[in-house]
Amino acid sequence: MAANPSPLTAPTAEDFRAWHRVQAAALAHDRPGDPIPSEDALRAALTTSGSAYRQVLWLVRGSGADPVATARLRLFTEPARQQLAEVELTVHPAHRRMGAGSRLLATVTEAATDAGCRSLATEVVARSSGESFLATRDFHPVLRMSWLRLVLDELPEQIAKLPQLPHPGYRLTSWEGVVPDPLAAGLARAKQGMADMPVGAVDFGPAEWDEERVRESARVVARRGERLLTVAALAEADGSVAGYTELVLPADGSGIAQQYDTAALPGHRGHGLGLWMKAEMLRLTRSRYPEITEVMTDNADDNRHMLAVNTALGFRPRRRTVIYQLKLRVR
Template sequence: MPANPSPLTAPTAEDIRAWYRVQSAALAHDRPGEPVPSQAAVRAGLTTTGPRRRRLVLWLLRGSGDEPVATALLRLHGATAAGGHADIQMTVHPAHRRLGTGSRLLATVTEAATAAGCGTLTAEAVAGTPGEGFLATRDFVPFARMTWQRLPLDDIPAPVGKLPDVPHPGYRLTGWEGAAPETLADGFLDALRALPAPAAGPDAADTRWDPAAVHETAELAARRGDRLLTVAALHDDDGIAGYTTVLLPGDGTRRAQQYDTAVVPAHRGNGLGLWMKAEMLRRLPAAQPDLAEIHTRVPDDNRHLLAVNTALGFRPLHRTVRFRLRLRVRR
């Protein structure tokens, strides 16, 4: 069993390589046949942060032979006032599971989150893996189930290519890269706030959306070498009616990530989600010609978006469960 966990305050190049070995081994074991993120993407995720989402601490555990055994990342969301929220990503190398390493690491991370004044801690595990049972037996309560999906761009059904040309009276499509143009910023904020809580994703949980947060999201992607591409539906009299955003990778991988898709409540029921996402698929080859596929995740209770994605050609990869742990706030 490794020594007591200690914080990783300034990751070196060797630390990042060791972190990547744990992550890639766990992904290959828990999600066989699925692509593993590049080491460059892992490095960017560990070393590039924004002021509103500062990373509290990282842990990298090594065994007696200095081999990497486990990793943990604790991320605060928004302010650090008592009752705040934190998200944990914890991974144990498959060869070192069921030896007490995960329990010891979780106790350390939970203590750190409590000391920071967090009232809740969330985590995610692949359904049907030991990680799901690990969290369920340690007072974590499931609150959302997600389906992860994949769409090879060569497999897009032919009729999808014609969908952007279908008239939607009173609406038109537009798009941009990075932060929303100033003329559309207020409407974009309204659309962001229309997102259901689980669909916002771990990086957006409990975030107060305002202009600074929107610009920071785009700037953070740029600092990591990635690009945000957005397609929006504009209403003649009411500004932005909805939007969909995709993250284009800057690390040489050929896999884009579908981020949020939202339609303002007053404009739902008009087929805008399918319309916008079909237009996004049309634009992707020109935006990044070497892309091969796009991945996304959808809450299982969002039946409408699941149906939209199925119509576009997305197919399931795996399912995950999001858990929440209530922490005892220190006074």
């Protein structure tokens, strides 16, 4: 393997097939039982980004042209987050402990430093070899995460009935794809309200949300070939968005859906809106997309309130991960 891998500037179909081979082998080894994305889904994820960030890709091959390792670096473009870069680095199980990961990480770290970032973050499975790999390279754990799984056929009946219960002063609404124009400004305010979400010591800056970014985030999901389903709680007094929850589904409406954000604005907390909205989301998913078998969600361990909500809905632990962060030298 070359000492200094070069970024993929114009990936070919063969590059994507090779990338998929590395990812499939690593998933089967590190997270047995988890579904392996299709090549088409992987290609869409690697080639789709929004205006808030850009991606740099590396595919490393061995002497026999076999794919050895991959890395995807996310560089944020919004001023409040330009200090942080995120990387997903994967080494094929057959090529581990041979220096490929170390050399590729050094290349990625250099790229993040050159981009002016002060921190580099990545997520690994808890108690895996990835933890020791990072710890010996000056990365430090900054946030512990729990990944939870809900099998929809096992959804408790009392949870399925929750959306029917009244919440005085509020009503639920939902949509698929881009937010309706009358709700765009309110959804942007609700997303901005997530600034106090627990993120441990991750070097996040405040995300800036406006109507156009809210619309664009939904379009990015569509360009990846997926569906975005949103449920919102509206205040009866003025129709404003009091909270929302989002779910991303495969384009064909089957398999596993991924829970995205759930939040209530500070002035509307304490009314059980999170549980109410997420229960409605699960009800809609079961009724509209009967081939969705389960929902996955991730939860910062510090976010005890949302962890309690997910547990009440029937989510059960699937795995634990840790976000590690490296302080970069400033040039």
